[in-house]
Amino acid sequence: MDLNKVQVAALRLMQSDARFLYTLVDIHKNAENITSNYIMMCQPYIGIFVDGAEQWCKKVGLVPPSFTAEEKVYYTALRQGHKLFEKKYLDYSKMLNEKFKESDKYYYDKRTTIEKILGYYNVGTDLCNGEFCGNTIICALHTPIKTIGNEQVGNMIKGMSVIAGKLSAYLGCTENLPYKYNDCLNVTYKDFHFYKDCPLKVRTSLGFELFTILCIVNYVTVFIEKYFIEEIPQKFKFAYLQYYYLCDFIKEFSVANNIGIGLNSSLKNRGIRNCLAHYGLGQFLSEDDVIEDDVLKGLTYKAFGMDYNSTKEHLFEYLRELTEQIKYMIF
Secondary structure, three states, rough: OHHHHHHHHHHHHHHHHHHHHHHHHHHHHOOOOOOOOHHHHHHHHHHHHHHHHHHHHHHOOOOOOOOOOOHHHHHHHHHHHHHHHHHHHHHHHHHHHHHHHHHHHHHHOOHHHHHHHEEEEEEEEEOOOEEEEEEHHHHHHOOOOOOOOOOOHHHHHHHHHHHHHHHHHHOOHHOOOOEEEEEOOOEEEEEEEEEOEOOOOOHHHHHHHHHHHHHHHHHHHHHHHHEEEEOOHHHHHHHHHHHHHHHHHHHHHHHHHHHOOOOOOOOOHHHHHHHHHHOOOOHOOOOHHHHOOOOOOOHHHHHHHOOHHHHHHHHHHHHHHHHHHHHHHHH
């Protein structure tokens, strides 16, 4: 099948996401210095790839692997995890705190004798070079099946991952080596009892809400950025999708809690967001706009009049300014 220049660009970005998923498998099998929740933190982005690539392939007349009805529902729901900050602040707060209470009750009910004396853990956290980059409550929120206390969750997710592997193979993920990654980083995890024994000085639901924003942003600006050596599209893509929704969310969050945090929203652009979330480059780029050797195929030039590296530098600067404000408040 003949694809036009814009469709080829979209296919290349899709194939890059397939290669990224292939790299996650390689990390799981071969990396020695990572044993925590980093793949679970990536679930929404995997959902974006699987759901979006399957739909795109069908639209252009390709024949991707067939999904069962259950797999289709699962990945449609999984991709929604990246829209956590599209929710109204009160909805976000309710969801997060309900999932936290579920975790707390589960670990409280299963305390050992020693834990009844010394205390118990109810939240696991991930750190990369000392920065918090994930926690188990976020992972539970991201996943459209029950995770806390579910002994079968690993097998269930593994079963659902088979079709993702087939789709990645269909898109040629093994035609290149996995992306290079740095297995020498200080990647660790630590369990805490929120709020009695945790790193926060703001030991309230507000503190945990801010902590969760910090973890989600750091996952892309610290872990993905530093762990993957090459300049891959996912560094910008994952960061931008969080940034896009945080622009409005942070304003509402700040007003609702009477706190003075902010996020520079000058890069907010719905067109590039749609391209990154749905591979719909044809609605944004003309064939003359495509830059084949550019990391994002010319998307940043079209959206912002800037090259990829300059745009990414601004994007990460704005997100890091936000995380510094949060860290000042909660630590």
